[in-house]
Amino acid sequence: MNALSGKKLVLLGERDGVPSPAMEKVFAGTGAEVVFAATECFV
Amino acid sequence: MDLQNQQRVKDAAQTYGADNVVVILGSSDAEGSGIYAETVTAGDPTYAGPLAGVPLGLPVYHVFDPAIKACADPAAWEEHIGMMEMVVDTEKLATAVKEMREQFGKSPI
Numbered sequence: 001m002n003a004l005s006g007k008k009l010v011l012l013g014e015r016d017g018v019p020s021p022a023m024e025k026v027f028a029g030t031g032a033e034v035v036f037a038a039t040e041c042f043v
Numbered sequence: 044m045d046l047q048n049q050q051r052v053k054d055a056a057q058t059y060g061a062d063n064v065v066v067i068l069g070s071s072d073a074e075g076s077g078i079y080a081e082t083v084t085a086g087d088p089t090y091a092g093p094l095a096g097v098p099l100g101l102p103v104y105h106v107f108d109p110a111i112k113a114c115a116d117p118a119a120w121e122e123h124i125g126m127m128e129m130v131v132d133t134e135k136l137a138t139a140v141k142e143m144r145e146q147f148g149k150s151p152i
Contacts, residue, residue: 004114008059010052010066010101012044012079017131018069018106022123026115027067035059036051039069040044 005031013039044082049092052083056099061149066103067111071131073139076105080140084147100149105140107133 009032013020020037027034044052055064066083070076078088083101087094104111107128112120 002114003110004065006063007065008055008063010055010064010083011069012048012052012066013069014071014075017071018124018127020069023067023069023106025123026119028119029116030114032065035055035064038045038048038051040048 002030002032007032008035009033009037010035011037013037015039015041044079044087044092044094046092049082049087049094052101053093053097053099056101061099061101064101066101068103068105068140070105070136071127073132073135076136077139077143079103080143081147084143084149098147100147102148103140103144105133105137107131108137108140 011020011023013023019039024034024037068076068079080103081088082094083099083103086097
């Protein structure tokens with residue numbers, strides 16, 4: 001079973017790193033629920 | 044960390060319980076990753092936001108932590124994250140977050 005299965009994910013991405021929409025896509029099939037996702041920008 | 048995002052993280056921990064929430068970071072520098080990780084475990088180190096003095100102790104990982112990458116869909120990873128993985132020091136990022144998690148986090152997955 002996926003280690004993230006059943007978990008509530010908080011995704012804090014960064015525009016110049018890995019943005020949260022990319023993380024949402026790669027964890028979509030884990031059985032975890034994304035409860036908050038944000039992408040910060042430091043420019 | 045953005046003050047509004049601190050509040051959203053705090054709300055998520057209160058709503059779902061700290062044991063059920065996992066925070067995953069996508070920052071590109073180790074120092075920033077460490078500060079994010081500290082904020083969601085020990086509390087806001089700048090004492091400026093809603094998490095000041097609030098040690099949530101959440102399990103927090105960098106997206107490049109091998110344990111987290113292992114959970115991801117390999118094809119989607121290659122398409123959306125693979126390029127960034129080649130240009131950053133993934134081990135340094137994962138370690139910066141791991142140090143905070145092991146020091147202040149309460150419930151690693």
